[in-house]
Every structure is written in structure tokens, then in C-alpha cells.
Amino acid sequence: xxxxxxxxxxxxxxxxxxxxxxxxxxxxxxxxxxxxxxxxxxxxxxxxxxxxxxxxxxxxxxxxxxxxxxxxxxxxxxxxxxxxxxxxxxxxxxxxxxxxxxxxxxxxxxxxxxxxxxxxxxxxxxxxxxxxxxxxxxxxxxxxxxxxxxxxxxxxxxxxxxxxxxxxxxxxxxxxxxxxxxxxxxxxxxxxxxxxxxxxxxxxxxxxxxxxxxxxxxxxxxxxxxxxxxxxxxxxxxxxxxxxxxxxxxxxxxxxxxxxxxxxxxxxxxxxxxxxxxxxxxxxxxxxxxxxxxxxxxxxxxxxxxxxxxxxxxxxxxxxxx
Amino acid sequence: xxxxxxxxxxxxxxxxxxxxxxxxxxxxxxxxxxxxxxxxxxxxxxxxxxxxxxxxxxxxxxxxxxxxxxxxxxxxxxxxxxxxxxxxxxxxxxxxxxxxxxxxxxxxxxxxxxxxxxxxxxxxxxxxxxxxxxxxxxxxxxxxxxxxxxxxxxxxxxxxxxxxxxxxxxxxxxxxxxxxxxxxxxxxxxxxxxxxxxxxxxxxxxxxxxxxxxxxxxxxxxxxx
Amino acid sequence: xxxxxxxxxxxxxxxxxxxxxxxxxxxxxxxxxxxxxxxxxxxxxxxxxxxxxxxxxxxxxxxxxxxxxxxxxxxxxxxx
Numbered sequence: 001x002x003x004x005x006x007x008x009x010x011x012x013x014x015x016x017x018x019x020x021x022x023x024x025x026x027x028x029x030x031x032x033x034x035x036x037x038x039x040x041x042x043x044x045x046x047x048x049x050x051x052x053x054x055x056x057x058x059x060x061x062x063x064x065x066x067x068x069x070x071x072x073x074x075x076x077x078x079x080x081x082x083x084x085x086x087x088x089x090x091x092x093x094x095x096x097x098x099x100x101x102x103x104x105x106x107x108x109x110x111x112x113x114x115x116x117x118x119x120x121x122x123x124x125x126x127x128x129x130x131x132x133x134x135x136x137x138x139x140x141x142x143x144x145x146x147x148x149x150x151x152x153x154x155x156x157x158x159x160x161x162x163x164x165x166x167x168x169x170x171x172x173x174x175x176x177x178x179x180x181x182x183x184x185x186x187x188x189x190x191x192x193x194x195x196x197x198x199x200x201x202x203x204x205x206x207x208x209x210x211x212x213x214x215x216x217x218x219x220x221x222x223x224x225x226x227x228x229x230x231x232x233x234x235x236x237x238x239x240x241x242x243x244x245x246x247x248x249x250x251x252x253x254x255x256x257x258x259x260x261x262x263x264x265x266x267x268x269x270x271x272x273x274x275x276x277x278x279x280x281x282x283x284x285x286x287x288x289x290x291x292x293x294x295x296x297x298x299x300x301x302x303x304x305x306x307x308x309x310x311x312x313x314x315x316x317x318x319x320x321x322x
Numbered sequence: 323x324x325x326x327x328x329x330x331x332x333x334x335x336x337x338x339x340x341x342x343x344x345x346x347x348x349x350x351x352x353x354x355x356x357x358x359x360x361x362x363x364x365x366x367x368x369x370x371x372x373x374x375x376x377x378x379x380x381x382x383x384x385x386x387x388x389x390x391x392x393x394x395x396x397x398x399x400x401x402x403x404x405x406x407x408x409x410x411x412x413x414x415x416x417x418x419x420x421x422x423x424x425x426x427x428x429x430x431x432x433x434x435x436x437x438x439x440x441x442x443x444x445x446x447x448x449x450x451x452x453x454x455x456x457x458x459x460x461x462x463x464x465x466x467x468x469x470x471x472x473x474x475x476x477x478x479x480x481x482x483x484x485x486x487x488x489x490x491x492x493x494x495x496x497x498x499x500x501x502x503x504x505x506x507x508x509x510x511x512x513x514x515x516x517x518x519x520x521x522x523x524x525x526x527x528x529x530x531x532x533x534x535x536x537x538x539x540x541x542x543x544x545x546x547x
Numbered sequence: 548x549x550x551x552x553x554x555x556x557x558x559x560x561x562x563x564x565x566x567x568x569x570x571x572x573x574x575x576x577x578x579x580x581x582x583x584x585x586x587x588x589x590x591x592x593x594x595x596x597x598x599x600x601x602x603x604x605x606x607x608x609x610x611x612x613x614x615x616x617x618x619x620x621x622x623x624x625x626x627x
Contacts, residue, residue: 019537020448029371030371039385039389046428094495114498249558292455295451302441
């Protein structure tokens with residue numbers, strides 16, 4: 001049906017006229033391939049220039065040795081925390097362990113439903129590498145004492161030591177007040193030595209096999225400490241610093257993540273225990289909204305109500321009136 | 323466009339049915355050929371003319387997005403040749419990495435401007451709902467691809483982003499399968515699985531645009547457009 | 548009212564506006580996108596002087612048959 005023979009709209013009709021077939025309009029020559037080639041050349045020139053002028057960031061990873069050198073007190077505190085079961089990974093829940101219910105969205109325990117498919121023992125993050133160390137009588141005795149003790153005793157020692165560390169000036173293990181810590185100070189100190197020597201590097205990834213490649217355990221250990229986060233926050237990469245959008249230095253980040261990170265900055269999400277699940281749920285709803293714009297009354301009417309299209313098609317509208 | 327009646331030659335509604343060829347005939351090849359011809363009619367895949375209303379700079383952002391994607395893939399291929407650690411130890415490798423980063427920034431910038439343009443044109447009109455949806459899905463798949471790219475840098479960024487992102491993904495149970503702390507897995511998602519997804523969706527999107535043509539202007543009140 | 552502070556934190560420059568914080572680089576990128584978008588809307592598209600030929604009537608764009616052209620129906624109905 002030609003657009004010219006369609007009956008005019010009456011005010012009573014709720015529906016708009018059908019969009020005419022785009023093939024029913026006058027045409028003009030247009031070279032699509034030439035347009036693509038021009039676009040490719042333009043983008044290539046632009047990108048090569050940007051790359052040459054601005055380069056890209058490459059901040060070196062934090063090695064476990066580097067961590068031990070920069071923040072030895074943090075390594076010791078983290079080791080004590082892993083043994084005490086008080087670190088973030090120890091109390092995480094799925095997928096690493098059963099220690100917590102995890103987050104819920106509208107009451108549904110989504111985190112737990114994922115299951116413990118990546119089992120990690122936080123205490124073993126410390127004990128397993130130490131078990132491989134040879135030549136230290138003090139360490140061997142400490143390990144033996146630890147293994148012989150019951151779980152309650154182990155937790156008691158480690159918690160007391162972790163507590164004492166927070167109270168020591170500067171978190172310095174040498175300045176910890178006296179107390180009943182069992183073998184924990186020795187274990188933590190040996191762990192620090194192992195890290196300093198480079199022996200911890202890879203110990204949690206290869207774990208007896210030759211090829212590593214899965215950094216789960218090493219990253220959980222590192223993120224249980226404060227040093228990784230302190231380093232990140234110094235570069236405005238923290239979750240409450242709009243960090244998801246940012247990059248180290250002055251490099252471009254991911255500005256398209258602006259809405260995702262926005263929710264973490266504002267209540268109720270900024271103070272919620274279930275923030276991650278809630279923000280994800282909200283973003284899913286908004287994403288579905290974007291996906292289904294054509295089907296959502298009101299939303300799909302906005303382009304008609306705010307006539308930006310008059311600018312885009314001004315030549316066409318003018319030619320129709322002429 | 324229907325397939326026409328069995329045993330009948332070309333009809334107005336089934337112009338591509340050869341005389342004497344019935345649908346339901348046992349040639350799968352002919353059936354596939356007929357289907358592709360109906361999906362994008364001959365001459366529509368690479369037409370050398372455009373509707374007269376296609377006359378605005380806003381229209382170039384789709385092709386700019388495609389061009390940027392080509393550069394993203396090309397620079398990614400170059401990085402793959404050297405391996406995941408190459409760019410840390412080679413200045414050429416670092417430059418290629420920079421090209422990869424900036425082509426991604428240009429890709430997203432062009433795609434979002436294209437999205438803005440398509441929204442204000444209400445480009446979903448005229449049975450183009452699925453075209454719009456493939457565009458949104460391409461956007462989402464691109465975000466996922468970029469995300470796994472950040473995880474594959476094997477530097478401080480990867481350490482921080484992975485340990486942060488795990489909380490979001492674990493909170494909804496996905497982290498049990500999609501382990502962002504596992505660079506071996508993330509690198510393969512980034513280099514193989516997600517680019518394939520983006521590529522397939524982008525091709526679908528472009529085929530749909532060619533099939534339905536560029537959306538006509540919004541009708542002014544009281545007038546057919 | 549609002550005060551904007553350009554913070555030079557060795558690692559990068561950030562713009563703070565109340566609780567809103569954005570890196571200078573990201574801000575430049577987004578501002579550029581907005582400018583480019585507006586320019587794309589307003590700058591005249593001047594190809595018609597270079598391309599030969601006037602606007603042809605409908606259907607001249609492809610090799611499709613007359614039957615094929617007639618076969619296509621008007622597409623979709625759009626709600627408000």
C-alpha cells in the first residue's frame with residue numbers, strides 16, 4: 001500500500017499509522033563500501049594517534065614478596081586471621097566454603113544456591129605452604145603443636161593473637177603484648193619469612209602440580225590483607241570511590257560502567273549487607289528495560305515527545321513541505 | 323512473505339520460488355537458498371542506494387562502531403600472536419596493547435552515540451524491535467568482553483578488578499561457575515567465547531538492518547510520513 | 548552550592564562535585580561524546596553536491612522484480 005493512499009488519521013484512533021516500508025521511498029546513490037573504508041581509515045588513524053600519545057597502563061602486580069616487603073605487619077595479621085577464621089575469605093560462604101549464608105536478593109539466597117564449587121580452606125592458605133618448608137625446627141614444632149590441638153583451641157590462640165596485633169603499636173609483631181597464643185606467632189612469622197624469600201610465589205597456585213594458571217587461592221590470600229585494597233584506594237579504585245569506572249593514573253577507565261557503580265555510592269546500597277546482590281538485581285531490571293524499550297509504553301513515546309528527530313530529518317521534512 | 327502453495331510457480335507473495343519447485347521438495351540446499359533469499363532479498367545486502375531521508379551525520383556511528391570493532395579484533399589477534407605476557411616485556415607489544423585499549427574506548431564511544439541516535443529516532447519502529455534488541459545484547463556482550471579483557475592483563479588491575487568483581491558475581495551464585503580469579507578461564511572467555519558471541523550478534527544485527535532497511539522518519543502529526 | 552575540586556592525587560586527576568567523583572580523563576571522554584553527538588545532529592550532511600543523480604523513485608535501489616516490490620507489505624504497527 002502506498003503511503004499516499006492511506007486514509008488520514010482521525011483523532012479517535014488510538015493507534016498510530018503503521019511505519020511505511022523503507023523501500024517505498026525515493027532513493028539516492030550511496031556507496032556503503034566506500035563509507036566503511038573511510039570509517040576504517042578514520043578510526044585507525046585516530047586509534048594509532050591515541051595509542052602513540054597516551055599509551056596504556058601497566059602497573060605491576062603485587063607479588064607476595066612485594067607485599068611482605070611493603071607491609072610485613074599486614075602479612076602477619078592476615079596469616080593470623082586465616083588461622084583464626086576471621087578473614088573475609090574464611091567467613092565468605094559460597095562458592096568457597098559454608099561459613100555464611102551469603103547475600104540474598106528479595107529473600108532468595110542466590111549466593112548459597114550457587115553451591116560451594118570452589119572449595120578453599122582459608123587456614124590452609126597459610127598451613128599448606130608452611131608444610132613444605134624444610135630446615136626450621138621452630139616451624140616444625142609449631143606445626144606439630146597446631147595439628148595436635150583441637151579446633152576450639154586453635155581458634156582461641158589465633159583470635160587472641162590477631163587481636164593483640166591490632167593493639168600493638170603500628171601492628172608490629174615485635175611489640176605485641178604477652179598472651180596465650182600457642183604456636184600462632186611462630187606460624188605467622190615463618191609465613192612472613194616464606195613470603196619475603198619468594199617461596200610463597202606460586203605455592204598456592206601450583207599446589208603440588210607443575211602448571212598453575214588458577215590464581216584463586218593466591219588472590220583470596222592477597223585480598224584478605226589490607227595492602228591490596230590500600231593500594232587500590234590510593235588510586236581511587238575503591239568501590240565507594242566510583243572505582244568501577246576508574247583506572248590507575250590518568251588512563252581512561254570504563255565510563256560505560258557509570259550506572260553500575262553509581263548505586264554503590266548511595267543509600268540504601270552503600271550500607272547494605274546485600275548490596276552486591278541488590279545492585280545486580282536492580283541493574284538487571286534496568287537492563288531489561290533498555291532491552292524492551294520498544295515494548296514499553298511511555299518510554300517508547302519519548303522520541304516523539306522530545307523531537308530530537310526534527311534535527312536529524314530536517315532536510316527530509318523540509319523537502320516534504322516544499 | 324509466505325512460501326507459496328506446493329507445485330505452483332512464482333507468485334506475488336513468493337517471487338523466489340522456482341517454477342516446478344515445491345516447498346517440501348527434498349532439496350535442503352534449495353530450501354536454505356530460498357530461506358536466505360527471503361531473509362535478505364537479493365540486492366539488499368549491499369545496496370548502492372539509500373532512502374533519501376538517510377542524510378545526517380548521526381548515521382555514520384553504526385559503521386564507525388563496526389570499524390572500531392575490526393580494529394579491536396585485529397589488535398587482539400596481534401596480542402594473541404605474542405601471548406598473554408608479551409606486552410609486559412616488549413615495547414611493540416605494549417604499543418599493540420595501547421591500540422587494543424584505545425580501539426575499545428572508541429568502539430564503546432561510537433556504539434553509545436549510535437545508541438543515542440537510534441533512541442531519538444525510535445529506530446525500533448516498523449518491525450525493528452528485534453534489531454533494537456540485538457543491538458542492546460551486543461552492547462551487553464561487549465561489556466562482558468571488555469571486563470574479561472581487564473582480567474587478562476596479568477597486572478595490578480587484574481588483581482584488583484578480579485577480587486572486587488568476584489563479590490558481585492558470587493552474590494548471585496554465578497561466581498561458582500564463572501571464576502574471575504582464574505586467569506586461565508578468563509583469558510579463554512575473553513579471546514574465544516565472548517568475541518564469538520559479539521561477532522555473531524553483530525552479524526545478526528547488521529543482517530536485520532539490511533533486511534528491514536533504515537527506519538523511516540517519524541511521522542509528523544496529521545501526516546503520513 | 549556545589550563546589551568543584553580538581554584533586555591531583557599523584558595517581559590521577561579527579562573532579563569532585565558533592566558526592567560525585569569522576570576522573571578527568573573519563574569526564575573528557577564523555578564530554579567529547581556529547582559534543583560529537585550534538586555536532587552529528589546539527590552539522591549539515593553535504594554529500595548531495597558530490598554524488599551524481601537526483602533522487603530516484605522508490606524501488607530503484609535494487610535488482611528486485613516488480614513482483615517482489617509489490618509483495619512487500621507495510622511493516623508493523625507502532626503504538627504510542
